[in-house]
Amino acid sequence: MMVALSLLSGLPAFAQKKILFIASAANELPLQNGETFKTGVFLSEFYPVYTTLLQAGFEIDFATPDGKKSTIDQESLKEKYWKKEKHLLPEARKFTQDNPGFNNPKTLEEALAGKDDYIGVVIPGGQGLMVDLIHDTNVSALLMHFNKKGQPIGLVCHAPALLLSIPKATSPFTGYRVNSVTRMEELVIENFVMKGKPLNRRIARQLKKHGLKHKKGLPAANFALRDRELVTSQNPYSNGAFIKCYLEALKEYVGKATFSHHTIGAAN
Numbered sequence: 001m002m003v004a005l006s007l008l009s010g011l012p013a014f015a016q017k018k019i020l021f022i023a024s025a026a027n028e029l030p031l032q033n034g035e036t037f038k039t040g041v042f043l044s045e046f047y048p049v050y051t052t053l054l055q056a057g058f059e060i061d062f063a064t065p066d067g068k069k070s071t072i073d074q075e076s077l078k079e080k081y082w083k084k085e086k087h088l089l090p091e092a093r094k095f096t097q098d099n100p101g102f103n104n105p106k107t108l109e110e111a112l113a114g115k116d117d118y119i120g121v122v123i124p125g126g127q128g129l130m131v132d133l134i135h136d137t138n139v140s141a142l143l144m145h146f147n148k149k150g151q152p153i154g155l156v157c158h159a160p161a162l163l164l165s166i167p168k169a170t171s172p173f174t175g176y177r178v179n180s181v182t183r184m185e186e187l188v189i190e191n192f193v194m195k196g197k198p199l200n201r202r203i204a205r206q207l208k209k210h211g212l213k214h215k216k217g218l219p220a221a222n223f224a225l226r227d228r229e230l231v232t233s234q235n236p237y238s239n240g241a242f243i244k245c246y247l248e249a250l251k252e253y254v255g256k257a258t259f260s261h262h263t264i265g266a267a268n
Contacts, residue, residue, distance in 0.1 A: 024128030031196035040071030046124035108138035125157025
């Protein structure tokens, strides 16, 4: 994390340093066999990114559908998903129990109304977002807003599927390079974790059909991509690559915004 944080050294002073975290509030995923899988937000795809941004000096707000507290996918509490970040697991568990912002998130409507308060957005993965966020027009409106302003958009693992919520004909992300959970990783989840197939799957193929250029790393690799303001990553093991790319995007945006502000001030 120290290497990632060093990317922000020399960052220009900028008054607006608040980032929006959007999370699912769903706790069950319907399967094709008629059963449901207990799910939610994948904690290991969320907390390391959150704590790094907090250490970098950014304020963070949380928003979910209807302002409901997110459910944590119990699968994500297994140490195998944390690797070099295992030391964070106890404090991450405590965070979900005690943090006021996480336990009392804004509604997505409130986040959209206050969208100009933020300089970036992060949406952690987990199967829950395939139930609620992907159908929520507030999410697509927020993605469009951050894209228009060139502000960093971070989508983790399953979260790149949210780009599909914007109609292909009007999507500003057409032609972007994007990463997401891969087909091989979906198969592993379906066969060894969920014991069934979700209704909405084959995310990589859908993204390609939607006009995006999907790139992938090896299964369980530390892999993320940045294309302009969009940062996408593949799995719970990709925190390092994701954080590096996202902090680079933040540093670039803050530098441009500060330069623009000073230029306007000088012109006046």
